[in-house]
Amino acid sequence: MESILAPVFTGLSVSAVLLLIALGLTFTFGQMNVINMAHGELIMAGAYTTYLLQSTLPSPDVAYLLALPVAFVLAGALGLGLERTLIRRLYGRPLDTLLATWGISLLLQQFARDVFGAANVQAQRPSFLDGGLEVGSLTLPWSRIAILGLVVATVAVLSVTIARLPYGRRMRAVLQNRQLAEVTGVRTDRVDGITFFMGSALAGTAGVALTLLGPIGPSLGTFYIVDAFLVVIAGGLGHLRGAVIAALGIGMLNAVIEQTTQASVAKAAVFAAVIALLQVRPQGLFSHRSRALV
Amino acid sequence: MICLSRGRRLLLLFTTLALALGGGQAVATEGGEDPIKVGILHSLSGTMAISEVAVHDAELLAIEEINAAGGVLGRQLEPVIEDGASDWPTFAEKASKLINEDQVAVVFGGWTSASRKAMLPVFEAERALLWYPVQYEGLEASPYIFYTGAAPNQQIVPALDYLKEQGLTRVFLLGSDYVFPRTANQIIKAYAAANGMEIVGEEYTPLGHVEYSSVVNKVQSASPDVVFNTLNGDSNVAFFKQFRDAGITAEDIPTMSVSVAEQEVVGIGAENMAGHLVAWNYFQTTDTPRNEEFVADYQAAYGDGNPTDDPIEAGYVGVYLWAQAVEKAGTTEVEAVKEAAKGVTLEAPGGEYQIDGENQHIYKTARIGVVRDDGLIDEVWNSGEAIKPDPFLTTYPWAEGLAG
Numbered sequence: 001m002e003s004i005l006a007p008v009f010t011g012l013s014v015s016a017v018l019l020l021i022a023l024g025l026t027f028t029f030g031q032m033n034v035i036n037m038a039h040g041e042l043i044m045a046g047a048y049t050t051y052l053l054q055s056t057l058p059s060p061d062v063a064y065l066l067a068l069p070v071a072f073v074l075a076g077a078l079g080l081g082l083e084r085t086l087i088r089r090l091y092g093r094p095l096d097t098l099l100a101t102w103g104i105s106l107l108l109q110q111f112a113r114d115v116f117g118a119a120n121v122q123a124q125r126p127s128f129l130d131g132g133l134e135v136g137s138l139t140l141p142w143s144r145i146a147i148l149g150l151v152v153a154t155v156a157v158l159s160v161t162i163a164r165l166p167y168g169r170r171m172r173a174v175l176q177n178r179q180l181a182e183v184t185g186v187r188t189d190r191v192d193g194i195t196f197f198m199g200s201a202l203a204g205t206a207g208v209a210l211t212l213l214g215p216i217g218p219s220l221g222t223f224y225i226v227d228a229f230l231v232v233i234a235g236g237l238g239h240l241r242g243a244v245i246a247a248l249g250i251g252m253l254n255a256v257i258e259q260t261t262q263a264s265v266a267k268a269a270v271f272a273a274v275i276a277l278l279q280v281r282p283q284g285l286f287s288h289r290s291r292a293l294v
Numbered sequence: 295m296i297c298l299s300r301g302r303r304l305l306l307l308f309t310t311l312a313l314a315l316g317g318g319q320a321v322a323t324e325g326g327e328d329p330i331k332v333g334i335l336h337s338l339s340g341t342m343a344i345s346e347v348a349v350h351d352a353e354l355l356a357i358e359e360i361n362a363a364g365g366v367l368g369r370q371l372e373p374v375i376e377d378g379a380s381d382w383p384t385f386a387e388k389a390s391k392l393i394n395e396d397q398v399a400v401v402f403g404g405w406t407s408a409s410r411k412a413m414l415p416v417f418e419a420e421r422a423l424l425w426y427p428v429q430y431e432g433l434e435a436s437p438y439i440f441y442t443g444a445a446p447n448q449q450i451v452p453a454l455d456y457l458k459e460q461g462l463t464r465v466f467l468l469g470s471d472y473v474f475p476r477t478a479n480q481i482i483k484a485y486a487a488a489n490g491m492e493i494v495g496e497e498y499t500p501l502g503h504v505e506y507s508s509v510v511n512k513v514q515s516a517s518p519d520v521v522f523n524t525l526n527g528d529s530n531v532a533f534f535k536q537f538r539d540a541g542i543t544a545e546d547i548p549t550m551s552v553s554v555a556e557q558e559v560v561g562i563g564a565e566n567m568a569g570h571l572v573a574w575n576y577f578q579t580t581d582t583p584r585n586e587e588f589v590a591d592y593q594a595a596y597g598d599g600n601p602t603d604d605p606i607e608a609g610y611v612g613v614y615l616w617a618q619a620v621e622k623a624g625t626t627e628v629e630a631v632k633e634a635a636k637g638v639t640l641e642a643p644g645g646e647y648q649i650d651g652e653n654q655h656i657y658k659t660a661r662i663g664v665v666r667d668d669g670l671i672d673e674v675w676n677s678g679e680a681i682k683p684d685p686f687l688t689t690y691p692w693a694e695g696l697a698g
């Protein structure tokens with residue numbers, strides 16, 4: 001039983017991490033056609049927020065819980081600032097935003113290096129996430145289960161927002177046909193701003209969650225950015241369902257192949273699979289069908 | 295008289311002034327003490343920055359101390375700092391720039407074997423000197439590189455001897471996917487075959503890889519006595535956090551690391567590394583007269599929270615050894631320094647060091663340590679006297695055929 005449970009849990013866990021980092025990106029990329037290369041650095045901002053709170057507050061557990069909303073707001077504000085000052089001037093020029101946000105990413109990395117030092121900093125796992133669920137001889141770590149839970153909750157909240165809330169409807173309208181939405185009175189610039197805030201804020205929360213698993217340093221963003229884009233493109237831009245299924249697919253495929261071969265082989269296989277998918281469906285798994293001319 | 299327009303006259307005036315001032319300055323410095331330029335080439339950004347910035351700091355500290363004591367040959371040392379950016383071709387490019395454009399007398403730099411392999415042809419073609427401060431896989435002895443880090447017979451082989459002695463004979467090999475771990479594992483496999491140790495797994499992950507759940511699963515199913523860890527960079531943080539997360543402590547499956555030192559333990563978290571083994575030639579806790587002073591100076595310069603470790607000490611020592619060789623040679627000229635460096639000794643924080651003229655490595659004492667709860671490392675074994683460096687493992691019959 002353990003021999004199946006281990007890779008399955010690993011696959012789910014990897015998928016959860018992928019989804020976490022890709023959720024924010026799928027909306028900013030889908031909605032505004034903005035290729036935000038600084039997305040990784042927004043994740044890094046969330047991670048450093050955890051470190052900062054833990055070093056100033058006496059209780060690491062409280063600090064960690066507090067970091068979730070604080071990073072949400074902080075990263076969201078950072079993203080919104082980026083959108084207002086830089087990205088909205090480059091609206092409709094995806095390649096220019098790619099270059100510009102790449103530059104911002106380098107700036108933010110160096111900023112982190114200058115302020116926090118080049119060396120990694122430490123964040124303590126909160127004590128209530130110590131240990132794991134014992135299943136036979138396997139231990140399923142609580143931190144990974146918590147990340148799974150966080151992702152499920154986030155997806156649930158997002159789908160309700162998109163389906164029910166007025167903002168969600170407006171976002172879908174802009175996604176499907178920007179010009180028509182504008183004509184019908186939707187303030188597209190406001191919707192863009194809120195979407196970017198939300199996407200960046202999700203990245204910040206992802207950063208807090210990732211401190212449980214990996215290093216916290218200036219290069220943190222670079223470890224996750226490629227996977228984030230992979231999930232977004234495979235799943236279809238702007239599609240929550242697409243991102244979920246793409247993350248699941250990529251995560252499980254990676255875990256299964258790595259179980260029998262090596263990490264590098266699994267990575268290569270995943271890339272090959274995504275490329276094959278894009279050959280058949282260039283728009284990704286799901287796409288918006290609309291009558292827009294653009 | 296040539297009729298010059300107003301613009302042209304102004305231009306002529308400015309140019310003359312600039313030349314006069316600039317020329318004047320050049321004259322002023324020639325008469326005084328000309329500083330000796332030395333190059334410092336480490337990754338100050340990218341995944342290896344977490345380890346290399348501290349070595350760069352240590353080298354700058356050594357230069358500062360030497361300058362305060364009067365410099366080398368009466369001249370002050372002037373560091374020229376470049377960033378290798380954890381990108382190996384950049385190391386080669388910056389090395390070339392330091393040698394040709396900045397005309398440095400020597401370069402202190404590198405960390406990963408990949409960066410050293412990229413720089414090696416540059417230094418050999420330009421006949422310039424590189425002082426390389428990190429433990430590595432050996433099988434190399436370039437005439438233009440001085441190696442102040444451990445050769446495999448000063449780190450990896452003593453670590454294996456220790457593991458064998460402790461009865462930990464089922465070994466799982468885990469490393470980053472590049473030249474150092476791959477070559478180190480070849481050495482380990484040759485040793486294991488000749489010494490009755492069993493290799494129960496061999497896994498490589500790309501540099502910068504941070505997802506280790508599959509690897510941890512594989513380690514658990516292989517049930518080794520010990521994991522010999524040659525991961526480098528941020529991967530170590532991810533691996534040890536996730537290893538500990540899976541409920542595995544150092545009592546269940548200990549690890550022996552050769553690229554994790556006090557500096558890396560800070561990022562990993564002492565609670566994730568407590569009880570695990572590391573093999574080096576120097577620890578912050580090493581008990582030598584020079585070390586207490588060194589740790590105090592380093593922490594005074596860079597902060598109490600910053601530990602010293604083996605590569606930091608090796609970088610620091612490299613600058614001093616070079617300075618001594620230059621004093622002995624009376625010049626910074628490369629061939630003279632190389633000749634003078636043979637047999638140079640130094641009272642270092644890690645013990646009494648001596649440069650082996652044959653292969654340009656240094657005699658070092660091997661030490662095995664256990665990571666403490668506070669992040670520092672306690673020594674549990676050392677080799678007694680300093681080991682003569684043997685980068686090609688010529689004195690080990692089981693290593694025949696590896697140097698090919």
